[in-house]
Amino acid sequence: MSKNQDIYTAGLIIIGNEILSGRTLDANTQHIAVTLNEAGVTLAEVRIIPDTEGTIIETVRHFSASFDYVFTTGGIGPTHDDITAPSIAKAFGVDWNENEQAKAILLAHYGPEELTSARLRMAKIPAGASLIPNPVSAAPGFQIENVYVMAGVPKIMQGMLDHIAPTLKGGAPMLCGTVTLDVPESQIAEDLGRLQDDFPAVDIGSYPHFKNGELGVSVVLRARDEENLAAAQKALLAVLDARDVAYNIDKPVK
């Protein structure tokens, strides 16, 4: 947990061999990062781990003790390789049993004839967990202590996160402004270093890119205090004007 409770932190655990094998591009991290930021929660670390019981248990325990919130995606479906729920039950030393409420949800969705034993496996939830609704395909996620267990399919994960986000307690959201330049970052590196010294409470990031054969750079200013952020942006633009470097304000400070 963060000691300073103006800052709330989260860790994200992406459980999935399909990401590690390169089969699937992980797009969940970006969506979760943006949503958490809006809720005033800082995503502090992401781990992409295989569907391996020992690794899941160890990572969940470590993250649960390290961050205010932990999110996981993947591995809660009906197949043999979906081992997230029983692994998390083990991480917290609780049973993994059929949950009556989850069973009722699946029964309403599938009907009694289609509720096969494979599908019933999705009603097995760690004891003491509360359910997270799944607006797409019924089978719920769950929350146990500070760990939120979500599906890996982006559409389903997003539906679950929409339900969770309003319940999170966060600090002031991080505000940001982005200014993009068509010069290599090395050309303004010293100026940015001085600007960072002048505005210690503003996080000044310099992110190079390569487009149409040319290097460019986006300068991202991030802070929780709007006035401080606006002052840093003003100082940055003054430096760029003085250096005769053209810029584009992609995202103005709010």
Next chain:
Amino acid sequence: MSKNQDIYTAGLIIIGNEILSGRTLDANTQHIAVTLNEAGVTLAEVRIIPDTEGTIIETVRHFSASFDYVFTTGGIGPTHDDITAPSIAKAFGVDWNENEQAKAILLAHYGPEELTSARLRMAKIPAGASLIPNPVSAAPGFQIENVYVMAGVPKIMQGMLDHIAPTLKGGAPMLCGTVTLDVPESQIAEDLGRLQDDFPAVDIGSYPHFKNGELGVSVVLRARDEENLAAAQKALLAVLDARDVAYNIDKPVK
């Protein structure tokens, strides 16, 4: 290190506040995963961490001791927030000094007048490291022990990885076949479980997706042995035929 040296493992460390803030989608993981797989190296874990010295040092040390190869992306540019190189020097307890070879590369690229002190910072490399060429913008990456330090800009990272990949010692590459179905995975979950029992040396993964309002599933079969893989695919198709489930072979077993 893997004890069984038929299997070679790698860990990937993505160093970048811009991924954790949601500003940037990480596409490097997928490219690196695919390249390593072709080299017979299994990507075992990915961590996305902030540009924070202590976290970089701790993660690099842990990964270097845990995996055959470690790759990092990000944080080796000329600006104040690029702290990967000095942090990795600290992780290995070596100095972080101007490297003559790196300086010569930058000098040839920028010319003596444009080689500013900010740019010269990119010539500072942990002592004892060897350089990794950068075919895009000259400033090199480096290798120290089993750790390969690459740029974060995808085009540059890919150029560096193209140089590294042929030098990696790997095992037999993981072969794979993919069969996609337009039914929810819960409909074939029990069959897949039995198939996994029948083919323990084939990794059978079930990856649901949601397209045009319908759930479907890709079944991915992975193994190092081609014959075993082909037999598992044949058994899978027989089950699908028996169940009258239509399928598409996206990627046939080689």
